[in-house]
Amino acid sequence: MSSPEAPLKGAERIAAYLKTLPDAPGVYRMMNAAGDVLYVGKAKSLKKRVSSYALRGAHNERISRMIAETTEMLFVTTASETDALLLESNLIKRLKPRYNVSYRDDKSFPNILLREDHPFPQLLKHRGAKTIKGVYFGPFASAGAVNRTLNTLQRAFLLRSCSDSVFESRTRPCLLFQIKRCSAPCVNRIDLGGYHELVEEAESFLKGKSQAVQDELKAEMTKASDAMDFEAAAKLRDRLKAMSHIQSSQGVNPSTFEEADLFAAHAEGGHTCIQVFFFRAGQNWGNRPYFPRHDPDLPLAEVLESFIGQFYDERTPPGLILTSEDLPGRALLAEALAIRAGGKVDIALPQRGEKRDIMDRALTNAREQLGRRMAENSAQTQLLEGVAVSLGERTIKDANHRVKPGDAFALVVPPTAPAIPQGEDIPLTVIHEDKDLIVIDKPAGLVVHPAAGNPDGTLVNALIGHCGEDMLSIGGEARPGIVHRLDKDTSGLMVAAKTERAMASLAKQFANHTIERAYNAVVWGAPRDSSGVIESQIGRSPFDRKRMTVLRTGGKRAVTRYKVLEKFGPVERPFASLIECRLETGRTHQIRVHLTHLGHPLVGDPQYGRSRAAPRGKTPGETAAFTAATEFPRQALHAFVLGFQHPSLHKTLRFESPWPADFAALVGALRNLNSP
Template identity: 35%
Template sequence: MSESSTVQQSFDHKRFLANTAGCAGVYQMFDGNSQPLYVGKAKNLKKRLSSYFRTTGLTPKTEALVKRIASIQVTPTQTETEALILEQNLIKSQRPPYNILLRDDKSYPYVFLSKEEAFPRISLHRGAKKAQGRYFGPFPNVSSVRESLSLLQKTFRVRQCEDSVFYNRTRPCLQYQIDRCKGPCVGLVEAEEYQRDVRFTELFLEGKSQEVMGELVAQMEAAAGDLEFEKAARYRDQITALRKVQAERFVEGEQGDLDVFAIAESSSNFCIHVLFIRQGRVLGSKSYFPQDRLGEPVGQVLSSFVAQYYLGNRVRDIPGQVILPFAIDDIDLIAEALRQLRSAKVEIKHSVRGMRQKWLDLAGQSAQQNLLSRTSSRAKVLKKYEALQEALGLDEQPARMECFDISHSSGEKTVASCVVFDEGGSNPSDYRRFNIAGVTAGDDYGAMRQALTRRYKRLQEGEGKIPDLLIVDGGKGQFGVAKEVLEELGVMDIILVGIAKGSTRKAGFETLILDGGDRELSLDSTSLALHLLQEIRDEAHRFAITGHRARRDKARTTSSLESVPGVGAKRRRELLRHFGGIQGVKAASVEDLSKVTGISRTLAEQIYQHLQVE
C-alpha cells in the first residue's frame, strides 16, 4: 500500500483534496497535537473527504470535528473490503474519540472440555484456544458459563478442578461429598463410567439433549428392571434436569449458530442488544451502549458497531448467520469481510420469520428496556462500575461484588460482615454476618479465614450466587488468607482485590492489591472506581460494627445467671430480688444462696462455682 499525508497547523483542505486520489481507502483525521480524531473508510476517498468541507448540510457535531482537524492521512487500498478491515484495525489500536467505540473488545468465555486425559476436566476458558480439547460457546458472560457448569456438575459430575489439584489429591474433596463429582482423583470411579459421563456432557453442549435423554431413559428402565432403584433414581433426576433446561433454552426444529442484533435509541443514546444462539439454544445476551459523537443516524450507528464488533476482535466467534432489525449500509461489504475471516459463508439478514423473528423481537424489547434503565437514576452507578472495570482491567463489568470486614473490641465478640453490591448498587437482602467463635481473641486473620470458609463453602454447596469480585478490607495478610481459602475450597473464577489503607490511613490514599498479591495499584483520589471501592468497604465496615455492637451489648446486658443449668426465669427472679441485683448474687456465699426459695444446697454450689469462674 502507498500512503500520502499532509500535516499543517492551519489545515488547507482545498490543497489537500486536489492531491487526493479517487480510489478506495482509509482516512485518519488528527488534531493540532497529532492526536487521532476520527478514522473512516471510503469507496472513493476524494468524494468522501470533500463531503466534510462543503459549506452546508453538516450536522453541528460534524462541524465541531472539522474545526479540530489539523491534518489528514489517507491510505489507499485495493478493495473496499480491504479498507473496511484496515479501518477497524485502526479504530481498535487508536480509539479515536469521534468513532463509535466498542468498549468490550475482549474475547467471550467458552466452556472447555479437555481430551488428552484419562479423566478429562470441564472448565471456563477465555482467550486463545491453545489447549487440546473442545471449546463450546461463546457465552455472553462468565455468569452464563457458570450456570452451565453448575448444571453439568450436578447432572453428570465431571470434574472441574485444576490439574494441579487433581493430581495431588489424597482424599475426596468437598465436591465429592456434596455429590457433584465422582472422585476420579482418588480412583472412586471406573474410567469407562467416567468417559460415558464425559460423552453425555459433550452431547449436551452440542445441543443434542434429546439423544442424551434417550440413552438415559433406556438406562433408567434397565436399572429398574434389575431392581437397582437407587441407580434408576439417579437417571431419573438427570433426565428431569435436562428436560427443564431444554424447555428453557432449546427450540424444537431450530438449528445452526447465529447472532441477533437489535438497537434502541433515545435522546442520542443508543443500546445495542446481542442475542447468542448456538445449536438452537439461547446461550444468553449482552447489551452495549455505544457513544455517537457525530450525530449519526441509527442505521449508521448499527453498521459501524457490527463491523467493529466482528472485525475489531479477531478472536471473536463468527456465526454462520447474523440477524439485524433492518438493512444497513455496507451490508454486503461486511458479509464479505466476515466470509474472508471465517473462511465460510456468512449470511446477514434483516427479513426473517418464525422463531428468528421472535428472537429479533426479544432482542428489541431487551434493548429498549436496558436503554431505559441506563438513562434512569442508575446511570451514576453504572459509570462507577464502568470505571472500576477499566481501572482493574477486567474483561467485563462485574455483575456482583462481595466485601468482607472484621469488627471487635479487643477481641471481644468478633463479628465478620459480608456486603453485596450488584448491578443496581447495594443489595442489603443478600448481606450476611458471621459470629466468629473458636478463634484467638484479636486474630483478624483467623476470623477472616473462618468467615470466608463458611461463606464460600455454602456457595460451593449450591446456596446463593458466586460473586465476580471479592474485596477484602486489609493488606497483603488479609489478601493472602482470602486467596488460601478460595484455593482450599476449589472456588475458581473469582477476582480477588485487597484494599489497604495508606500510611496516613486517610480516605483517598488506599492501595489496591491485585493479581494474586503480586501487583499494587493506587488510584487518583477523584477516581470513580476508587469511590466505588470506598463505598463498598465503608458499607462492610458499618455492617460489621453494627453487628459487633449488638452482640457485645447483648452479652453485657444479659444476666450471668442465664447460662447456669437448672436456673430458669423464676429462680433468677427470686435470686435477683433476694440479693438486690446480680452483684449481690455474685458476692453471696453458698450458704446465703441456699437460703433463697427454690435453691437447694447442690444448686447453690453450682451457681457459686459458675459465677466465680466468670
C-alpha cells in the first residue's frame, strides 16, 4: 500500500499555479500551512510575477524564507494595475502579513468643523465620518493641536463652542463671554449679521487668507482709535494678538504651496521612522511619527511607498505629496491616489528651495524621533535582561518559553541606578583650581551633566570624583557646581563652583553678562561682512522641539558678535572660514543657532547643518581639505577664552585654551585651499 504524497510546498507549490494564472493585473496572497497570510502583493501580470517566485536561487534571504513557508496562494484579478494597488493596500492594512510593511493606525485624524446647519454656526473639534453639514479644516496631527488652535480661534473670532441644547437654554452670558472667548449670540449680545461677519472672517483665516483678515481688523482698530472708541479698539487688538499666536505656534508655514502632506523617512539599525506633516491653507497643522514593521533588508524607498499606499486607504489625499525618497512606483501610486482623491495627485521629491528646506527639517525630526525610540527600547531591553525569571528551581532564559496553566513564576528585578550622581575616575584637564572653583578644558564628547540618555560618565561624575562628595551640596544634587555648560561635542573652557559663595557669585556674573567668553568656529562658506552682530529672539522651534531657532516673537534675547579671521578657498566664494564669536547674552548653543540663521552653519554640526559630499579637488591638498571638512565628526566649535571675577580674590581671572588636535587638524587642512 503506497503512502499518500506529501502536499507541495515552496517553489514547487507556486509553480503548480502557473498553468491556470492569467496574464492580467491582480493581487495575490501567499499563505503558510496554518492559513496565516505571509505576504500580499500586486502585479501588472499575475502570471509573470508569480513565475518569478518559482525560480530557484534568484532571491535574497527574506524572499527565499517566505517562498519556503508558502503552501497555498489566493488570487484576485482586477481591471487595472491601479485597482490592484488599491486592493493590495487595503489587504495589507487589514491582514497585516508578516513579510509586508505594516503599521499601527488610529484610523482618523481630528478636524476643525465650522457647522452650517444652525443660524449661529458652532466651531468645534470633529473626528470620524464627515456627515455633519459644514466646512471641515484639517487634518490636524493630534487632538492637542486641534484643542490649542480652537482655544486661540475662540479668542480671535469669538464663535460659540457650546452645543445646540445649551445654546437654546441660556438666559445670560456664560463664562466664555466674560473671558472674551465668545460673543454670546445665545443672549443676543451680537446680532445675526454681526455673527456671520465673524464666521466669514474665521473661514477666510482657516482657508489661508490670514493676512487679508488681519489687515481688515487693523484698519477697523485704527478707525475705532481715531474715533476715541478705545474699548472697541482694545477688543480688536486682542483678536489680532490671538491670530498672531496661532501663526507663530504653527512653526514653519510654507509660502510656495498651500496644501500638501509631507513624508520624511529615516532608517537605522533595521528600524524606520516616518514623520508625516500636514500642511493646509498654507499653514503647518502638525505632524505625527510612525514606526512601520518591515523586513530590515527592505529598501527605504519601498518601505515608504508601501506605507503611503496604506496611509491613504481610508483617507483622502491632498493634491500634493512630498516624499524624502524617490519612490520606485511613484507614477502608479499617484494614479491610484488620484482615484481616491477624485482629482490629480502629484508625488514629488523636493530638490531645492523651500520644499527642500522643510523636508530637511522633517528628516531631522524623523532621525531624532527614531533615536529616542531606539534608546527607549534599548533601556527596556536592558531592564528585561536584568530580570531573573524562575519556575520552581529552574531559571528561565528562553523568551519563547511556553507558559502552562498553573505555572508560578518568580521575578527578581535588579536594583535601580542611584538618582544622585556618583563620583567617577574620569581624567580632567584642569587649567586652574583653588578652594572656591575649578576651571577645566572640556574635551569634545564629554556630556556636562547626567540625563536620561547619559546617566553616568559625565563631567558632573568627573567633578565629584575629583573634588569629593562635598560637591553634591553645591547648587543641587543633579548638577553640582555647574553654572554654565557646553554642548557634548563642543570643546573648551568651563568653570565650576566648589562653594555656595562661588556658585552665587559666578551665577550672578553669568546673569549680568559680565563673563568674557570667546569661541573659535569653522563654518561653511563665509559671512558677507568681515564682522557683525547677530541680535535676535531665540526659542524652541515649534517645527522640531529638539532644535532652537530664531523667532519673530517670544523666546529670549540673544546677542552674538562675530569676526572673520580666515577664509579658505576662492575669495569670491570661500569653501569655509574660521571665525571668532563672543557672547553678550545667552548660552553657547546660541552660536550654532545664530550662524545657521546667518546661512553659515558650523562644519560638522549634526543638528543644524547638512551632510555634504566632498567635492573633487584639483590637487591632493584640496582633496584632503574637502575630505577633512565633510567628514569632521562634530560641530567645529571651541571655547578658547574664559574670563571672570574671582568670588574671593576680587580680581579678574582670564584663561585661554589652545585648539584641540582635531580642530587644529581641520584648520590646517583647510589652509591648503589657500596655497598657491
